[in-house]
Amino acid sequence: YANATIDDHSHSSILTLTNHTSFSIGRAFYPSKIPTKSSFSSNPLPFSTSFIFSIAPFKHLLPGHGFVFLFSPFEGANGVSSAQHLGLFNLTNNGNPKNYVFGIEFDVFKNQEFNDINDNHVGLDVNSLTSLTSQDDIWVSGKHDEKFKELKLNNGENYQVWIEYSDSRVNVAMAIAGKRRPNRPLISELVNLSDVFLDEMFVGFCGATEQLIESHKILAWSFSNSNFSIGDGLVTTNLPSFGFVLGISFGIFIFVIGSAAMVFVVLLKRKRSKRMEEEGDIEDWELEYWPHRISYEDIYAATKAFSEQNIIEFGGMLKDVAMGVLYLHES
Template sequence: MGKNQLLLLLHFIFFIKLISLQPISTTEFIFNTFNSSNLTLHGATTLDEEHNILTLTNNSAFTMGRAFYTSKVPTRTPNTSKIISFYTSFIFSMTPVKGSFPGHGLVFLFSPFATIEGGSSAQNLGLFNRTNDGNEDNHVLGVEFDVFENPVFSDIDENHVGVDVNSLTSVVARSAGYWDDVKVDKFKSLKLNNGVNYQVWIDYQDSLLNVTMAVAGMTRPKKPLISDSLNLCDVFLDEMYVGFSAATGQLVETHRILAWGFSNTDFLVGDRLVTSNLPSFLPPGTSVFATKRFIIGMSVAIVLFICCALLICVLLIKRRRKMKRDLEAMEEWELEYWPHRITYQEVYTATKGFSDENIIGVGGNGKVYKGVLVGGVEVAVKRISHETEEGMREFLAEVSSLGRLKHRNLVGFRGWCKRERGSLILIYDYMEYGSLDKWVFECDESVMLGWKDRVRVLKNVAAGVLYLHEGWESRVLHRDIKASNVLLDRDMRGRLGDFGLARMHGHGLAAGTTRVVGTAGRPIEEGKPPLVDWIWGLMEKGELVNALDENLKAKGGFDSDEVEWVLRLGLLCAYPDPGTRPTMRQVLKVLDRTPSTDESEGDLLEKMKSSTMWSKYRRGSHKGAHPTFEQIRQSISSSMSLSGSDIIMEGR
């Protein structure tokens, strides 16, 4: 090699070295307060001028917001694939909104663009949408703080921190919290969206990403929450925007950034964030024992508490004296049913002050609460409005009828209570399994009552009605028998309840029903025959078994002959001619398959087997036509009263 060529080679090597020694551009900033001059805001993001903080989303549903540092930051050494180290720390707060379920979370991110395009709300956190999630051309790195467990993204739980690379399916995720510095194996969980201010540290150096978090004001834990080897060569461009994204959906919470620092060179950038005297966004009722505001307020509260306690004592003494002096004037009906009366205080305590948490049902005239009386007795407490005439009628009907009836197939009546200028209250035995309709109409197939259980409950109800018609000193007409008024006790035994429309008649009175009362039932679908006509038609075709619900058929366990037997009995009970209908005693014997020598019961069995009488119905030779649904609907408005004209046929 010649001398000139050697000199040329040395100059070339020197030039390459000179280029490689050129300083790398770096970025560093500290924001202990925020202003619009150094941030780009998108979507729902705003600057809270009162606290000088960043609010990514407010208390609105289906919103998203982003905030970016105005300039791009260097992320890769020019003309190489080497990723530049970065260190960032920020303080955030997620606060639930009263009356809404909280969600969804926020993300610290690197992005090629400082826009909001490409993101969507709810579980997407404003980061991606359905079409671009998982696209390698996104060039996005995110660290998510997610409070919604979405199986679509393989989330580990509903309170986690995850690292996202071009996708919302995290490459690594951990439950939110930190490792104790003293007890190194002790992990302390943190709830992300309880309103507490948390500080986060995120570092990337030599392909190692560390994510650490703790309560703001604490020293940075030594052991990171996440430490993962991550190659970002195919993710980062030479320069990227850095910032935050957050979103709400049907789940709503407020996402705030209180302080933020970023550096390519300073590992301790988080130490320069101000963590004292930060605004508090704890929701009402959250403990704040460690704050100065609490200490000052507590000092004042102690003095006020003593004064209030003395005042309350004086008022209680006066109230008790007044109650002894001014006994509530009792109405005539109260004197008759006094033995069943329970004190209001006992009922109030049993229901925890009529707490909404104790509500187990809502009726037309009030709510039903679960309660526990002194001694641990579980009861159902029905609170009826005293303001309406209908509510008063229902109350008196229940007390006057059910209050004196005792039968294992009737809901047990414990007592009543009347609050001055307030509510009328009825107390019953608590039925563990609720109403029958929840087990036959509004339930999963796995828990739906099978055929045998339904027949057993049918027998229970028939036994209860027989007692009402024949077993007491007066005949009691329930007038509103339906699935929602049949309750199931702990043995799944059917008990008839809700006597709000009940009437009593003396035995031996000749009567005839003059109007429809109670619940007319659900409307028949347009274009389809009434339910009774439909069953009649199936019977004429010999297809009565097809009347069974498809889910019940799938469950199995029924006997086709028994199904036909029960449905024929039901048709007899709904027969247009009242004189043809069976008595409840006959119904019960038929259900029990009890042999009988009684001539009338023998006739009943023949009617069930014969098709002649059914054809009479179809030809219209019956005495009275079965009412159509429209006739029932038109009469319903005038049928809810307890007038003297509402009576039934003898023995039915």
């Protein structure tokens, strides 16, 4: 639905939720509803799902926003919006208890209106993008899974996720694709889904961008109401990589120009320090961390008079946020 596509890639099919355009929305679901409540009671059925995803930036573009694995009472893209709403809700229905939506979000933008903990987190959502709980250190490591390690969600790496629900507890685990499943979950939370799940629901994925653009791809997916080891059957080797070429190119480029760049930075800092000392009224800490003082005129010019095309965040509890390019000229 919307901008989502199924792409053939080396004899395999890859779900691409968002494309290279701004304010893109993609939603994709299993073609038919699945039972989510027992026919003998109102208790939600257990489930186990695992998938492999990749979030990759586009060259010369700032990345954002994220995607969600979700249960929804309807298909299609009606009633949802792009940007910070991730193709899951919109400004008016976010937080409505009659949404009947459960999701696990993978978010790379910090929205204060949703109390996001940072710009790189996994969150558990029930009818709202204000997560019930979230985690930013998103990989359990160590011999006995004794510590969390931060992973960058949108670096183009392929990650495998395991999500399980049983006895009112949601467990979410995550690792680099091909690595073993951690014994210790990233998120483990008691959640009563009796009032969220209907008898049958659609299950799938949604994602969105705004002027911050990145690709959101699902490389493999499994789901079951009974087999909690179904994720072990996903193929995790020889998968396409969506961040490798860009990373190698930049690595070579940085290696070649590294020495020249270091010399340039040293000279530039010396020139800046000398100029700021001559201007006076500069505190010592500012000499090292220049610049901290930018005139309104410079900001106005950098954002092209706060033009609409430069707005990267809209409304909510915040004012609009504009993106601009500031050109520094050395005298």
